Amino acid sequence: MSYVKPTDLVRGVIDAGASKVMLSARDTLIRAIMGGAILTIAAAFAVTISVTTGSPLLGAVLFPIGFIMLYLLGYDLLTGVFVLAPLAWLDKRPGVTLGGILRNWGLVFLGNFIGAFAIAVLMAIVFTNGFATAPNAVGEAIGHIGEGRTVGYAEFGASGMLTLFVRAVLCNAMVATGVVLAMVSTNVIGKIFAMWMPIMLFFFMGFEHSIVNMFLFPSGLLLGGDFTIVDYLIWNEIPTVLGNLVGGLLFVGIPLYVTYGRPAAARTLRPSRRERALMQRAASGDSADAQGVDEPIRAGA
Numbered sequence: 001m002s003y004v005k006p007t008d009l010v011r012g013v014i015d016a017g018a019s020k021v022m023l024s025a026r027d028t029l030i031r032a033i034m035g036g037a038i039l040t041i042a043a044a045f046a047v048t049i050s051v052t053t054g055s056p057l058l059g060a061v062l063f064p065i066g067f068i069m070l071y072l073l074g075y076d077l078l079t080g081v082f083v084l085a086p087l088a089w090l091d092k093r094p095g096v097t098l099g100g101i102l103r104n105w106g107l108v109f110l111g112n113f114i115g116a117f118a119i120a121v122l123m124a125i126v127f128t129n130g131f132a133t134a135p136n137a138v139g140e141a142i143g144h145i146g147e148g149r150t151v152g153y154a155e156f157g158a159s160g161m162l163t164l165f166v167r168a169v170l171c172n173a174m175v176a177t178g179v180v181l182a183m184v185s186t187n188v189i190g191k192i193f194a195m196w197m198p199i200m201l202f203f204f205m206g207f208e209h210s211i212v213n214m215f216l217f218p219s220g221l222l223l224g225g226d227f228t229i230v231d232y233l234i235w236n237e238i239p240t241v242l243g244n245l246v247g248g249l250l251f252v253g254i255p256l257y258v259t260y261g262r263p264a265a266a267r268t269l270r271p272s273r274r275e276r277a278l279m280q281r282a283a284s285g286d287s288a289d290a291q292g293v294d295e296p297i298r299a300g301a
Contacts, residue, residue: 002185002186002187002190003184003185003190004183004184004185004186006256006260007260007263009180009183009184009256009260010087010256010257010260010261011261012183013083013084013087013180013183013256014087014088014091014093014257014261015088016084016183017081017083017084017085017086017087017088017089017093017096018088018091018093018095018096020076020081020084020085020088020104021085021088021089021095021096021100021101021103021104022095022096022100023104025103025107028076028104028107028108028111029107029110029111029114030111031074031075031076031111032075032076032077032078032107032108032109032110032111032112032114032115033111033112033114033115033118034070034073034075034115035070035075035076035077035108035111035112035115035211036077036111036112036113036114036115036116036119036211036214036215037115037116037118037119038066038069038070038073038075038115039066039067039070039077039116039211039212039215040066040115040116040119040120040211040212040214040215041066041119042063042064042065042066042067042069043063043066043212043215043216044119044123044138044142044215044219045062045063045065045066046059046060046062046063046203047059047138047141047142047145048138049062050141051137051138051141052137052138056204057204059203060200060201060203060204061200063199063200063203064178064195064196064199064200064203067175067178067195067199068191068192068195068196068199071178071179071182071191071195072182072188072191072192076108076111076112077108077112077175077179077211078105078108078109078112078210078211078241078244079171079172079175079176079179079209079210079211079244079248080175080176080179081104081105081108082105082172082176082244082245082248082249082253083172083176083179083180083248083249083252083253084179084253085100085101085104085105086101086249086253087253087256087257087261089101090257090261091257091261109241112210112211112214113214116211116212116214116215116218117214117215117218119215120214120215120216120218120219120222121218121222123215123219124139124219124222124223127139127142127223128223134224135223135224139219139223140223142216142219142220142223142225143219143220143223143224143225143226144220144225145216145220146216146217146219146220146221146225146227146232147220147225147226147227149164149208149213149216149217149236150217150227150231150232150235150236151226151227151231151235153235153236154231154235160235161235161239164208164235164236164239164240164243165239165242165243166243167206167207167208167243168207168208168209168210168239168240168241168242168243168244168246168247169243169244169246169247169250169251170202170205170207170247171202171207171208171209171240171243171244171247172209172243172244172245172246172247172248172251172252173247173248173250173251173252174198174199174201174202174207175198175199175202175209175244175248176247176248176251176252176253177198177251177252178194178195178197178198178199179252180252180256181194181195181197181198182194182195208236208240208243208244209240209244210237210240210241210244213236213237213240214237217232217236217237218232
């Protein structure tokens with residue numbers, strides 16, 4: 001069967017986390033750069049669809065194409081390794097240390113940013129004809145997204161920061177689910193369908209994804225958005241990274257590990273008082289009672 005049961009799935013997730021931590025710096029960076037680039041091309045694609053068709057839902061339905069492509073190729077996102085690497089540490093895999101996890105996160109963050117920023121520059125060129133004209137409709141929309149999701153939060157102060165953080169938590173509750181579901185099937189069609197569902201949900205709901213934002217906000221600045229780099233870092237990227245970390249671990253990684261990676265002892269059924277009395281009498285050698293023991297116990301089994 002192509003379906004991987006949860007217990008086996010968690011074993012696979014832990015194996016994947018250990019391999020990520022032990023990967024060389026060169027390969028970690030390359031895979032993270034490509035992961036960031038492919039995901040953010042898909043983000044540009046989804047925004048283009050939303051603007052040109054007037055249907056944000058259609059953009060959300062098609063956005064998971066990028067996520068699916070990068071995970072089928074084995075590339076990495078920060079939101080994914082936030083879940084995979086800690087589970088390998090909790091499972092005490094040889095060579096997996098907190099220092100190794102932080103190294104992995106740092107390299108993946110850097111690689112994702114390089115890939116996303118490269119796409120931001122390239123798409124800004126496309127949207128402005130090489131900076132020779134004003135941004136087209138899609139470029140203007142991206143600039144407004146950057147404003148609304150930085151200074152838009154700042155207008156509400158602490159309440160805005162709380163909203164931003166919660167959106168980031170909910171985002172990686174879905175994205176990390178997609179990362180895990182990539183391993184729930186052993187065939188490509190099953191993997192695609194399983195990954196598609198949570199990614200479509202997070203994008204349409206407008207949740208905050210740190211890697212997508214590495215594209216949207218630099219693009220917005222290049223395309224004339226009315227916000228600053230400090231606005232981007234304080235009122236989006238930093239809280240989003242922290243929220244993504246919390247959401248992935250709290251809603252996906254830890255629950256799966258606790259119940260399937262380290263399940264509690266199975267509950268055993270205790271015989272009733274009457275059944276215990278009959279068994280004691282049978283054990284004492286009372287043949288008359290012993291003949292009547294088996295049937296009641298079977299009937300109550």
